[in-house]
Amino acid sequence: MPSSPLLQVQDSAATAVPAIRVQGVHKAFGNFQALRGLDLEVRQGEFFALLGPNGAGKTTLINLLAGLTRPDRGVLQILGHDVRSDYKQARRAVGIVPQELVFDPFFTVGETLRLQCGYFGIRPDPAWIGELLENLQLSDKADTNMRALSGGMKRRVLVAQALVHRPAVLVLDEPTAGVDVELRQTLWKFIRRLNAEGQTILLTTHYLEEAQSLCERVAMMKAGRVVALDRTSQLLADHSRPSLTLRLPSGDQPPGDLAGRATLLADGRWRLPLVNFADTEQVLAHCREAGLVVQDLEVGAPDLEEVFVAIMQRSGQ
Amino acid sequence: MNLRGFSTLLRKELLRFWKVSFQTLLAPLVSTLLYLLVFAQVMSGRAEIYPGVSYREFLVPGLAMMAMLQNSFSNTSSSMIQSKVTGNIVFILLTPLSPLEIFAAYVLAAVARGAAVGTCVWLVSLWFFPRWPAHPVELLLFVLAGNLLAAVLGLIAGIWAEKFDQLAAFQNFLIVPLTFLAGVFYSIHSLPPFWRDLSRFNPFLYMIDGFRHGFFGLSDVAPAESLLIVGASAFALSCVALVLLSRGWRLRH
Ligand SMILES: Nc1ncnc2c1ncn2[C@@H]1O[C@H](COP(=O)(O)OP(=O)(O)OP(=O)(O)O)[C@@H](O)[C@H]1O
Numbered sequence A: 001m002p003s004s005p006l007l008q009v010q011d012s013a014a015t016a017v018p019a020i021r022v023q024g025v026h027k028a029f030g031n032f033q034a035l036r037g038l039d040l041e042v043r044q045g046e047f048f049a050l051l052g053p054n055g056a057g058k059t060t061l062i063n064l065l066a067g068l069t070r071p072d073r074g075v076l077q078i079l080g081h082d083v084r085s086d087y088k089q090a091r092r093a094v095g096i097v098p099q100e101l102v103f104d105p106f107f108t109v110g111e112t113l114r115l116q117c118g119y120f121g122i123r124p125d126p127a128w129i130g131e132l133l134e135n136l137q138l139s140d141k142a143d144t145n146m147r148a149l150s151g152g153m154k155r156r157v158l159v160a161q162a163l164v165h166r167p168a169v170l171v172l173d174e175p176t177a178g179v180d181v182e183l184r185q186t187l188w189k190f191i192r193r194l195n196a197e198g199q200t201i202l203l204t205t206h207y208l209e210e211a212q213s214l215c216e217r218v219a220m221m222k223a224g225r226v227v228a229l230d231r232t233s234q235l236l237a238d239h240s241r242p243s244l245t246l247r248l249p250s251g252d253q254p255p256g257d258l259a260g261r262a263t264l265l266a267d268g269r270w271r272l273p274l275v276n277f278a279d280t281e282q283v284l285a286h287c288r289e290a291g292l293v294v295q296d297l298e299v300g301a302p303d304l305e306e307v308f309v310a311i312m313q314r315s316g317q
Numbered sequence B: 001m002n003l004r005g006f007s008t009l010l011r012k013e014l015l016r017f018w019k020v021s022f023q024t025l026l027a028p029l030v031s032t033l034l035y036l037l038v039f040a041q042v043m044s045g046r047a048e049i050y051p052g053v054s055y056r057e058f059l060v061p062g063l064a065m066m067a068m069l070q071n072s073f074s075n076t077s078s079s080m081i082q083s084k085v086t087g088n089i090v091f092i093l094l095t096p097l098s099p100l101e102i103f104a105a106y107v108l109a110a111v112a113r114g115a116a117v118g119t120c121v122w123l124v125s126l127w128f129f130p131r132w133p134a135h136p137v138e139l140l141l142f143v144l145a146g147n148l149l150a151a152v153l154g155l156i157a158g159i160w161a162e163k164f165d166q167l168a169a170f171q172n173f174l175i176v177p178l179t180f181l182a183g184v185f186y187s188i189h190s191l192p193p194f195w196r197d198l199s200r201f202n203p204f205l206y207m208i209d210g211f212r213h214g215f216f217g218l219s220d221v222a223p224a225e226s227l228l229i230v231g232a233s234a235f236a237l238s239c240v241a242l243v244l245l246s247r248g249w250r251l252r253h
């Protein structure tokens, strides 16, 4: 039977509610303004990155969303629920992976997860807990005391703990700090799958390549404000160009007008910004005409790191 | 009401002390028995305070109450301060648990620990002084009210303290003097008038005195008055603790 029109209306109304809405949020610690009028909206189902240098205010924002900190003013909502006046619904809708490696040394991994689930008023579901443990490669640690885990394992328990009550929105505050390469990949595979199943994800990280490959949209913060917010592809297109890095016979310069565009790197190679990848052919043709033998060549794709540096410099003062 | 949330937090708080019951139940039992043996030995020649109750036996309810109060205080306060210092308090703060649910779970677990310690002390003391309490229901009411007051006080202290030494100061400069000066070792009638009047402002005195009445049917203050004072103090402190939790004082910055 086709779904009723009423249900469809409800559905589209539901997706119109942003997963996270932050409007005009200010927060000071003593005399220090940590957040100065922050606006942000994360849509349902999005994989969203929140980037910024140390001290930008990312964790402060996350703590406000979690209700761990209170705003001086502004609106904070999760799935339309105000984090203060409607805190019960707001907190049910969100799972937080804190930046700090915190744990309760009295309990095992399994106990930790069952307790956390219970606090939300939900009966622990052994199948779901098993799935979380398996996907985070913790199955053999279920009965291990939290104290006996390595740092990376504790970090993964934090992820499981945030997901155990099946929140619609998952907030990850630097989840990969201290996690080895292999596990970082399994973690992302799992998070990606959750995202594909409709889970909204807000991620902060200092590994910009992670944000670039995972997130559809990116917000960049600096000194308590959002200084850039756009689709990842758009930010890349606006602020980053592909480039070509060449090694020429020593003493030789790039030919003709290319010399003006090129910068000499510390290792003796030349770096040339390109308009697009097709530009490569032209550069090489110029070299050939000038009789220069290209000894080494590397094509650099646009990357978020470059965007980040450009935006942080632009919004410098 | 998030009943499952509350009962989960209660379970966590119970497990927390149960898992280390050697320190949380056995150690207080042993130290109370040591007090009892030492004082009973040293003071064996002393006159009866109440007719038909030897000084040694007089000590039992006071020591039992003192052990209960210290343990229920330390259960809430140390759980709170440990969670704050290690940071795992966030796992409770980011749940939908209401201030009342958090309050009730912490306090009930502490009352349970206090009562468990008290029961153990009493059971062991039966071996020395076989006597059935004169007023068991009254006795139970004082166990509940006294432990409640101490547990709430511990919760407030745990919320207030930011470091372990602040909590130790709270315990050493407030809780220990109040319990020691609450007539564990003497009847307030044996005090000089000034001290006797001062003692009347100590709520711990009424817990111990009322509890003793439950045992022997004899006390310095009328038990109804004691129960009223203890109950009212516990209620007032509970209101304070609930306000602190609702405001997130020193918990949600
Ligand atoms: N409880 C607090 N008391 C005082 N200052 C604070 C507190 N929490 C955060 N701050 C300050 O607020 C600013 C923002 O901190 P925050 O932790 O949000 O940064 P962040 O963007 O998460 O940085 P990082 O990438 O290093 O995690 C910092 O300057 C920090 O010193």
Ligand SMILES: [Mg+2]
Residues within 6 Å of the ligand: A058, A059, A060, A099, A173
């Ligand atoms: Mg941070």
